[in-house]
Amino acid sequence: xxxxxxxxxxxxxxxxxxxxxxxxxxxxxxxxxxxxxxxxxxxxxxxxxxxxxxxxxxxxxxxxxxxxxxxxxxxxxxxxxxxxxxxxxxxxxxxxxxxxxxxxxxxxxxxxxx
Amino acid sequence: xxxxxxxxxxxxxxxxxxxxxxxxxxxxxxxxxxxxxxxxxxxxxxxxxxxxxxxxxxxxxxxxxxxxxxxxxxxxxxxxxxxxxxxxxxxxxxxxxxxxxxxxxxxxxxxxx
Numbered sequence: 001x002x003x004x005x006x007x008x009x010x011x012x013x014x015x016x017x018x019x020x021x022x023x024x025x026x027x028x029x030x031x032x033x034x035x036x037x038x039x040x041x042x043x044x045x046x047x048x049x050x051x052x053x054x055x056x057x058x059x060x061x062x063x064x065x066x067x068x069x070x071x072x073x074x075x076x077x078x079x080x081x082x083x084x085x086x087x088x089x090x091x092x093x094x095x096x097x098x099x100x101x102x103x104x105x106x107x108x109x110x111x112x113x114x
Numbered sequence: 115x116x117x118x119x120x121x122x123x124x125x126x127x128x129x130x131x132x133x134x135x136x137x138x139x140x141x142x143x144x145x146x147x148x149x150x151x152x153x154x155x156x157x158x159x160x161x162x163x164x165x166x167x168x169x170x171x172x173x174x175x176x177x178x179x180x181x182x183x184x185x186x187x188x189x190x191x192x193x194x195x196x197x198x199x200x201x202x203x204x205x206x207x208x209x210x211x212x213x214x215x216x217x218x219x220x221x222x223x224x225x226x227x
Contacts, residue, residue: 043220044203051213090157102163
């Protein structure tokens with residue numbers, strides 16, 4: 001069966017510090033991978049989307065970047081965090097487009113930028 | 115940015131009562147409508163992926179209907195139980211943006227014994 005791992009679960013970082021959140025998927029190959037963020041009182045916002053190694057689509061302009069160095073690894077990064085980067089970050093995967101595949105989410109990372 | 119709206123924002127239900135709530139979405143470029151349940155301290159879990167106008171899906175006491183022409187979906191919970199307490203999210207998937215789901219803000223359901 002497929003599993004998705006996301007870490008760390010919680011993180012408190014000062015403004016201006018770097019960020020690296022990691023997500024890995026097991027039990028499937030060539031998944032579509034996603035980073036979503038939930039800001040306080042708001043819905044899930046799609047940040048990045050990847051259909052393959054090295055292929056990243058950025059959905060909103062922001063202080064963050066994403067990379068996919070391996071087929072089942074997705075990394076969310078920032079060189080210098082802003083207060084507005086605080087939120088709950090979720091990694092997710094699907095089997096691919098056009099086949100009604102639901103998203104499968106990781107357990108999320110609660111990021112607080114102080 | 116697409117408008118995916120959910121109402122109400124929250125609702126309280128007595129155990130045993132049935133309830134329903136709404137998701138509205140763009141009626142153009144429709145591909146699929148997703149429903150997820152998000153329990154506290156857990157990750158969102160997929161309930162349904164609906165693609166056909168008039169479609170109705172059921173999972174235990176939870177069911178959903180879909181109207182793609184007018185752009186809305188209802189989620190129903192029959193005989194609510196405390197374990198149904200969660201935030202229910204809908205997400206729109208457009209034919210011009212496969213795989214990129216636009217989520218509503220959710221309906222928080224609290225079922226009290």
